Amino acid sequence: MKISQDIRRRIIQIAAFGFSNSYIGNIPGGRLYKGSWKNFCNPGINCYSCPAARLSCPIGAMQAVGGSAKFSVSFYVLGFVLALGVVFGRAVCGFVCPFGLIQELLHKIPSPKKRIYKPLTYIKYVVLAVFVILMPALVTDKFGLGAPAFCEYICPAGTLEGGIPLMLTHPELRAQLGALFSLKAAILAVTIIGCILCCRFFCKVMCPLGAIYGLLNKVSLYRVHVDRKVCVSCSKCRDICPMDIDPVAKPDSAECIRCGRCTAACPVKAITVGFKGKEKGPSEI
Amino acid sequence: MSDNRELKTRIIIAIILLVISAGLMTAGVMRGEVFAVFTKAVHICLECIGLG
Incomplete structure (x- = not known):
């Protein structure tokens, strides 16, 4: 499960x-x-x-x-x-x-x-x-x-x-x-x-x-990574963000609590959260 | 800046800050700050509960 x-x-x-x-x-x-x-x-x-x-x-x-x-x-x-x-x-x-x-x-x-x-x-x-x-x-x-x-x-x-x-x-x-x-x-x-x-x-x-x-957040090892080549600019991540930020524009925003809702909302899995540059998205976990 | 380079810079900064934080914690423990924290934490903090 x-x-x-x-x-x-x-x-x-x-x-x-x-x-x-x-x-x-x-x-x-x-x-x-x-x-x-x-x-x-x-x-x-x-x-x-x-x-x-x-x-x-x-x-x-x-x-x-x-x-x-x-x-x-x-x-x-x-x-x-x-x-x-x-x-x-x-x-x-x-x-x-x-x-x-x-x-x-x-x-x-x-x-x-x-x-x-x-x-x-x-x-x-x-x-x-x-x-x-x-x-x-x-x-x-x-x-x-x-x-x-x-x-x-x-x-x-x-x-x-x-x-x-x-x-x-x-x-x-x-x-x-x-x-x-x-x-x-x-x-x-x-x-x-x-x-x-x-x-x-x-x-x-x-x-x-x-x-x-x-x-x-600007230097933290656990971070949000956005693959801009994959992003389709649908703004679903911005709409769902509980901290009222745009994860694509500011993945290291001081307001981001790394909750990962944006990763789940992203239809093309362009956003990942983790210690490395490209962690697994929620669909791959 | 490429993603890899950005990540490397980030890791270097993080390592430097982690070394500083370890130094700070060690210095704090050595000069007896933990006792000050403990003493405050085991008594009712009148300021915290709104009595000043």
Whole structure:
């Protein structure tokens, strides 16, 4: 039995989500997993304050180390993200990001579907530069500690995966709710509505990790290859692309998550995704 | 640029970046960043959950 690229990707996404959030038994008690897996970062966005989380969030870790009194930048997390990005590019987003799977499931809710307004996709680079890199390193308190600004003011994954389960199980935390939680809840609400209307709204507009992996799409070994001699310019790949790009015009686009839907849609198999120049198309797998 | 040449350039850049990333990770581990990550990850992150 042949398994389509889409189903294979979904199986990998679910497996990655399950591995990243395997301590589901911690949710009713609102306890965090405290074992040695937390030394390692998740390849995708997954809040480490989620009771089920096994791994550390790379963006949270990057800010935590960068904002500490001892360090101003995290070589450990930067090296980890760089290595993954060089090998896989944004395929990490497409295959193993837990929050990416949540967004795709939200997009399945019936509603009018929209394409993203292209200039909005540049917001994530501003978020990366200002909230993840500059603010934790430069805006410090009297002890020299910087705030993890992205986690604090923006991250809807933290609100959804960490905030809501912990608020439901910890009355002492609920008693502290204030304007900041309202801001984050509003951002979460916008993200959820955005994801229902537009596939992977958070990835396209806000995700600083996606911004890093996206920049590395230009050099990543796992890539999209287009055989222009075979392409008949039918635009089916562009029409089906969940990230609103044209794979023929920009196979290395920073938005491409290497999901492979374009390869399946191509009637002449001119598009392939893989590590080599010409990998097998889905019909040959 | 031909496909083969483009692929070769890409592989060279990737190898250089992978060496840099290995160096960064090693440096991070050596100076104790992993402990900082672990310490943050095993406690409730008040910023992450919206309490600041």
